[in-house]
Amino acid sequence: MENGPTRRFVVTASKPKGKLLSGVKAALERLGPLGWEALLEHHGLDLSADDLAHELSRPLTRIDRSFPGFEDFAQEGNRGVEPGAPARSLLFHAFASPRITSFRHRGRLTKLKGFPTLTEIEAIENYVFGHQPPSIDDLRARAQGARLAIVVFATEYRAALGTVHGRHADMVFARTGIARIGTEPPLYDGAARGFLPFVKDKDTGIRALPCRYAAYVACLVPGKKGAHGPLRFIDGDVQESGTSGRSALRAGLQDAPEALRVDEPGDHNRRFWVPLHKLFSGGECLLDRDIEVRLSASHVNEKIRRAHLKFLCNGHFGGWSEPALSDAPFIFHDGIADFSAEPDDGGWLLRPFSHPRLTEPASYKGEPLTFCVPKTPDSGGSWRAYQSSLNLLPQPSGARSAPEYLHARHAIADDGSERDLNDEPDIIKLVEGGGYRARHYVDFTGDGWIDVECPEIALDLPRRIPAYSIVASPDFFPLVDQTSLMQWADQSVLPSLMHSLWDAPGSGLPQALSDQRYAANLQISGANFDPDDDTMTAIVGPFGSGDGALCQLKSVNNHRASMLPDGAAGVFAPGWDVSYDRTSETDPEDTGKKLAPGVTFLTNYGLGSPFMEDSKLCAALSSFWPAAAPDITRTFAPSKNYATATPLTDEVIGLGSKPPWDGVRGPTLRQKEGKVEYASLAYADYVEKALSGGFDISEIGKTTVEEYVARTLTMGLVYRALGVETHDDKLKWSVLSFRMADPSDADLLAAQKATGRRLNKHFTYRYLVFDHADRGAADPTDFKKVLVNFGSLKLLFADPTLVLTKDSAGDWSANEVRR
DSSP, X not given: OOSOOOOXXXXXXXXXXXXXXXXXXXXXXHHGGGTHHHHHHHTTOXXXXXXXXXXXXXXXXXXXXXXXXXXXXXXXXXXXXXXXXXXXXXXXXXXXXXXXOXXXXXXXXXXXXXXXXXXXXXXXXXHHHHSSOOOHHHHHHHHTTOOEEEEEEEEEEEOGGGSSSOSSOEEEEESEEEEEOOSBOOOEETTTTEEOOBOTTOTTOXXXXXXXXXXXXXXXXXXXXXXXXXXXXXXXXXXXXXXXXXXXXXXXXXXXXXXXXXXXXOGGGSXXXXXXXXXXXXXXXXXXXXXXXXXXXEEEBOHHHHHHHHHHHTTOOOSXXXXXXXXTTTSBOTTSEEEOOOGGGOSOEEEEOOOSSSEEEOEETTEEOEEEOOOOOSXXXXXXXXXXXXXXXXXXXXXXXXXXXXXOOEEEOTTSOXXXXXXXXXHHHHHHHOOSEEEOEEEOOEEEEEEXXXXXGTTTOOOEEOEEEEEEOOOSOTTOOHHHHHHHHHHTSOHHHHHHHTOSTTOOSOOBGGGOOOBOOTTSTTTOOOTTOOOTTOEEOOTTOSOSOOOOOXXXXXXXXXXXXXXXXXXXXXXXXXXXXXXXXXXXXXXXXXOBOOOEEEESTTSOBSTXXXXXXXXXXXXXSOOSSOBOGGGBSOOSSOOOSSBOOTTTTTSSSSXXXXXXXXXXXXXXXXXXXXXXXXXXXXHHHHHHTOOOOTTGGGOOHHHHHHHHHHHXXXXXXTTOOSHHHXXXXXXXXEXXXXXXXXXXXXXXXXHTOOOOSSSOEEEEEEEESSSOEEETTEEEEEEEEEEEEEEEEXXXXXXEEEOTTSOEEEEEOOO
């Protein structure tokens, strides 16, 4: 690949200017009067002690693990600072845990008046590792002969429920980090110790979400369940798909694309890089060493370049070839993400650049950048029109060497004037016919690597291993993480419902990226990712962790977005956060007798160009794989393959008091005509929405994982109450209205009275569904609308265990599933 990025190594912005203890003192002096002195004194830690170092290292006898936020502090922790062990250091836990938000004032719990910055948390963390610094030989002995290297990780400190071992709050690490683009810069929430995408008083604003990286001395060791992990350990017994090791619940996984099928060896047969000791600049990190740790961030977006290479390789000239394809914006590195220089952001916080809009029209040498839209072949071929997008088809293995979808609805004439195909009838036929120049659009997603240099210990540890950095699209459900969905699906879903909740073609159980075992992008110039290393997205704990006592487990009330791969969607088709490609088979011995198979690897360039082009289509297909992504299926006319799985509320899709979150209003009943009016999927243009006003995440983004689960479960129960047994049965029904039930709703009160049953007051939903006679036809008076004939309307109330249904005679009945 040409046009490689220029690497620029930087020293952390929070490089200590004096002894590590001085940074600790400064943080305590600022926070002490804000309630922190009282909070820590309650546990026996005196911040005003003359000898602070001694105070932090002495045993504490009054640690109160019944105090809010300290229930999951490691039982083995009994000091303010335990050398080399953040999870057993009371002061670090207090600073870093998002569960600690209050102190006791005059006998009453009172919210803390301020919270530590990332720099202050890092000051405590570095002191934990530097208070009694190990030598290189100490680390070798601790690793018990395992290979050592300097490894870059994305890191978080989590409450016990989110850790690898699940026993107490602890650090978690992944060699893949997830940052997300936005229209506004990141904003740190001190109480949550993290970031969220919401912008106060600006519903259509989306804040970028950063990711924190750090360098560690790490050892290469086999996976160990219940210890350093990885999280959601893959046993690999009879699993034959690389997408997961959940062999007991394999619904949908048998049809994985060829590139995603592997013989699953299990994590006990894999080796993982596991952190031993954090590296930071100065003379207190390693015994008798004064080191400087520098990291560099390099990213690339080459979606447009890849699209044109796809055209050229398949006999179509899209208008461009080399050397132009090696110029921006065909491929670019700037404007994606870089390390923060803000003093409060600590070390190596990767911040995506915020841009006023999520996508922009592409220009090249001062002119609109276009491509010649190819004609859709009558059969076969490497592309086709899908709805009104140009769908670049994958390789036979399922791998994608180019964006899955290209926006092709803005035609540019020879005189530079623009023609919006959204304003013309038969848009699908126009895209199928091709023969015009369509405007390219750029988004600011990308992928790349975080590299590390530490020359002072290069002789001892010459091997340096970078992290894989994904700068992904916004997460419209930032409070819903993939791992929570997976845990619920594995442990709580009724077996009889399992096959029907996610039975859309190509879908399977919810998949987190952290559960998948693939190499990082092997096409990135300079990263030198190892094709044999399929543990890049695994989440691990510290070396030696997992042997502590089980603490009381409580959830976190102060939500924050995850920076790690368990908060990202896995790949099964195009993926929401990342896609995949595959190398070619090789003849390693050059004998022609034996071919080595290709290697599947993660990449950004297989996603839509721009990203919202496939976001819309995947979201319209029952959120497709599924993931914690918006399910907008019910916004559009009934599909021949996909049914609603996790409905959005009427309010979110524009059937309440607010405009629709994505600019596309949901269905409207024309009861006298016996029809339901829909917006046409082909004319729903998320690119235009991003250009004109942006997406409103003020309501959809506040969906909690509990609510997401409740919607999914109640939808499944509603289908069952309607007599659905197969996927084809499900396709006969469409959701016209869906909302939280009002406790005073006369129909709800009548239903409960008639059946003698009571529904859960927190998760009761009102469904209005209909059986449709067809999949609709264009409205003769408005080609952007679709009219669907309907048969009967059904009113239902559902909670996670019970559905109350009203029949045609007006009688109510209770329906429930117990197995």
